[in-house]
Amino acid sequence: xxxxxxxxxxTELLMQLADDDLVVATRAGEWLGLAPHLEEDVAFSSIAQxxxxxxxxxxxxxxxxxxxxxxxxxxxxxxxxxRNSVMLERPNGRGTYRDEPHFDWAYALAxxxxxxxxxxxxxxxxxxxxxxxLAEAAAKIRRxxxxxxxxxxxxxxxxxxxxxxxxxxxxxxxDRAAADAVDLASVGPMAAEMETFGLLPDASHLGDDWRAxxxxxxxxxxxSLPPLGGTLNGRHGEHTQDLTxxxxxxxxxxxxxxxxxx
Amino acid sequence: MNPNAExxxxxxxxxxxxxxxxxxxxxxxxxxxxxxxxxxxLHAVSEIMGTLPEKEWVPRAPTLYRKLALMAKxxxxxxxxQLLIRVAEDLMAxxxxxxxxxxxxxxxxxxxxxxxxxxxxxxxxxxxxxxxxVDGAAIxxxxxxxxxxxxxxxxxxxxxVEEEAFHIQHGESICMALAEGTAGQRAMFQDALTRWWPxxxxxxxxxxxxxxxxxxxxxxxxxHQAANLRFRIRTKSNEELRQRYxxxxxxxxxxxxxVIPDPTLKQDPTxxxxxxxxPDWEQWRxxxxxxxxxxxxxxxxxxxxxAEGQWVRDVMSATRKAV
Amino acid sequence: xxxDEPGSVADQMVPTDQGELAVYEVFAQTSERxxxxxxxxxxxxxxxxxxxxxxxxxxRRREIFDLWVVPRDAVARAEGADExxxxxxxxxxxxxxQYLVGKWRQYxxxxxxxxxxx
Numbered sequence: 001x002x003x004x005x006x007x008x009x010x011t012e013l014l015m016q017l018a019d020d021d022l023v024v025a026t027r028a029g030e031w032l033g034l035a036p037h038l039e040e041d042v043a044f045s046s047i048a049q050x051x052x053x054x055x056x057x058x059x060x061x062x063x064x065x066x067x068x069x070x071x072x073x074x075x076x077x078x079x080x081x082x083r084n085s086v087m088l089e090r091p092n093g094r095g096t097y098r099d100e101p102h103f104d105w106a107y108a109l110a111x112x113x114x115x116x117x118x119x120x121x122x123x124x125x126x127x128x129x130x131x132x133x134l135a136e137a138a139a140k141i142r143r144x145x146x147x148x149x150x151x152x153x154x155x156x157x158x159x160x161x162x163x164x165x166x167x168x169x170x171x172x173x174x175d176r177a178a179a180d181a182v183d184l185a186s187v188g189p190m191a192a193e194m195e196t197f198g199l200l201p202d203a204s205h206l207g208d209d210w211r212a213x214x215x216x217x218x219x220x221x222x223x224s225l226p227p228l229g230g231t232l233n234g235r236h237g238e239h240t241q242d243l244t245x246x247x248x249x250x251x252x253x254x255x256x257x258x259x260x261x262x
Numbered sequence: 263m264n265p266n267a268e269x270x271x272x273x274x275x276x277x278x279x280x281x282x283x284x285x286x287x288x289x290x291x292x293x294x295x296x297x298x299x300x301x302x303x304l305h306a307v308s309e310i311m312g313t314l315p316e317k318e319w320v321p322r323a324p325t326l327y328r329k330l331a332l333m334a335k336x337x338x339x340x341x342x343x344q345l346l347i348r349v350a351e352d353l354m355a356x357x358x359x360x361x362x363x364x365x366x367x368x369x370x371x372x373x374x375x376x377x378x379x380x381x382x383x384x385x386x387x388x389x390x391x392x393x394x395x396v397d398g399a400a401i402x403x404x405x406x407x408x409x410x411x412x413x414x415x416x417x418x419x420x421x422x423v424e425e426e427a428f429h430i431q432h433g434e435s436i437c438m439a440l441a442e443g444t445a446g447q448r449a450m451f452q453d454a455l456t457r458w459w460p461x462x463x464x465x466x467x468x469x470x471x472x473x474x475x476x477x478x479x480x481x482x483x484x485x486h487q488a489a490n491l492r493f494r495i496r497t498k499s500n501e502e503l504r505q506r507y508x509x510x511x512x513x514x515x516x517x518x519x520x521v522i523p524d525p526t527l528k529q530d531p532t533x534x535x536x537x538x539x540x541p542d543w544e545q546w547r548x549x550x551x552x553x554x555x556x557x558x559x560x561x562x563x564x565x566x567x568x569a570e571g572q573w574v575r576d577v578m579s580a581t582r583k584a585v
Numbered sequence: 586x587x588x589d590e591p592g593s594v595a596d597q598m599v600p601t602d603q604g605e606l607a608v609y610e611v612f613a614q615t616s617e618r619x620x621x622x623x624x625x626x627x628x629x630x631x632x633x634x635x636x637x638x639x640x641x642x643x644x645r646r647r648e649i650f651d652l653w654v655v656p657r658d659a660v661a662r663a664e665g666a667d668e669x670x671x672x673x674x675x676x677x678x679x680x681x682x683q684y685l686v687g688k689w690r691q692y693x694x695x696x697x698x699x700x701x702x703x
Binding site: 046049050053140141143144146147150 | 667668669670672674
């Protein structure tokens with residue numbers, strides 16, 4: 001029985017990690033060719049690629065635990081089987097990457113800042129995970145995340161210095177991202193098992209840790225962390241129509257010819 | 263032109279004929295600068311606009327591996343746009359112009375970009391075909407331009423050509439998987455090839471023998487070609503490049519069992535010269551003057567996102583002033 | 586945010602002022618088609634002096650096509666290797682696609698055989 005709970009908790013954890021990165025990487029990838037500054041387009045695209053690479057690592061780990069193929073797990077699972085935070089599935093703004101892309105760079109930064117801060121808090125725990133392959137992957141991924149946090153820190157600092165109008169714009173974006181972020185630092189219904197089994201050490205303080213790190217970064221720049229909102233919990237498989245549309249895109253070709261080699 | 267300038271131009275041409283290079287700060291004839299600006303702007307904007315057809319397939323790429331590789335490929339294209347637009351900006355600086363002017367010209371329909379980026383990309387095979395056969399054409403042009411006389415451009419091109427080696431193999435890899443795949447996958451590639459062939463045949467521009475000189479824009483194109491050859495900005499003609507392309511790619515396409523939609527296409531066994539059905543140069547002209555099927559939509563994508571990003575660029579200028 | 590601004594650590598590393606003199610980093614282009622590359626550093630009292638000294642100190646056996654000197658304190662530096670770390674990304678390396686060489690050879694052979702038969 002304990003073995004089954006262990007297996008279930010590990011599967012849940014890997015799904016959260018994999019789905020978070022897959023969805024955030026997809027949204028970040030939609031900015032390709034559309035970022036506000038040419039040099040930034042290239043730099044931000046590296047962040048999208050890093051996150052997609054991390055997703056691939058987590059899906060490979062998941063495939064060995066759960067069985068099956070990593071691409072099946074990434075492309076075929078329905079909306080309600082997904083475990084990513086709802087904040088990550090929201091569109092980049094009005095329009096789509098194929099039509100009228102009224103994307104909001106402030107929102108992209110706010111979302112990535114919240115998410116990457118969570119990732120680092122989570123990875124700081126995962127490097128101690130009882131599941132050794134996960135601990136080893138986490139150690140590598142954590143090193144690469146450093147660039148992401150520096151990237152967002154640089155932008156936040158420059159926007160803060162830019163003037164009142166820009167500071168206001170970013171606060172609005174922080175508010176919007178936070179409005180969906182109630183599930184971000186939660187780890188779902190198996191939190192206790194994840195902690196007991198040592199899969200995600202100190203899981204119960206992840207939320208407080210995240211909040212402290214966010215406030216520590218925002219406070220000196222004159223921003224506050226808005227109250228977290230949201231009626232859906234992605235860790236329970238509750239999602240918006242936005243995710244369903246994103247998944248339809250994501251698996252469009254893969255599903256078109258089951259079993260085919262691409 | 264006063265006699266002094268004429269002498270200087272003569273010296274400049276001799277310098278080029280001796281195989282020497284030109285740097286951004288060197289004196290250069292106005293015509294040389296103008297040809298460079300025209301060519302490098304076209305190249306830069308083609309790379310930037312070239313990200314848009316392929317990026318449509320990034321989320322939809324079939325596997326995580328293909329998603330990663332296509333992201334990397336489109337990122338490289340944006341990076342090539344960046345390298346080239348910097349070269350163009352340094353050339354335009356004496357006229358007080360920079361990339362903002364290039365973008366404004368693009369949005370106003372005054373800046374052209376390559377014909378292939380005006381076309382729709384309805385299937386995954388289009389993404390593969392662009393990597394293999396469009397980038398394959400681009401590398402032939404760029405390899406030729408490496409021998410050019412303007413050093414900052416050749417430096418950028420060296421980096422670009424190095425990365426293009428990955429692009430072509432990435433494209434080949436996608437197309438090879440389709441060729442070796444199901445009947446549906448093979449049909450998908452054949453359909454893409456049939457649609458893209460005319461655009462590939464016009465990729466290098468009209469031949470210089472006058473057969474395409476029925477309208478003024480073609481004639482203008484030919485005179486730019488002559489000037490660029492004289493200035494050693496380019497070293498081969500459009501038709502030479504097309505012949506080289508056909509020699510390289512036709513056998514490969516056919517070896518995979520695909521049919522090129524030109525029954526007249528054949529290579530003379532002794533002269534090795536390819537003959538082919540003359541492409542529709544009128545249609546090519548319409549496409550490169552922003553009357554292609556996706557011209558307006560692509561420019562609009564770029565324009566919309568550019569306008570939305572204005573405040574971010576304003577933050578960057580504010581930061582610079584504060585430092 | 587866990588890090589300082591880029592460049593701020595450079596100030597804590599090696600002093601850029603050496604008494605009355607400053608450290609200059611020297612860059613040169615040594616072939617007509619080449620790029621400007623770092624050569625060495627020196628002490629000088631002014632940029633003009635740094636240019637004078639650089640050519641004979643570091644490039645006396647080389648042809649020089651371009652020469653730059655940059656005061657070290659004008660250089661913004663990354664913090665180090667840890668900040669610059671990234672994971673391997675073989676999907677964007679040609680090495681990942683080497684299998685194509687064999688495939689093309691195989692298809693080329695098949696096409697030749699077909700032509701011979703025909």
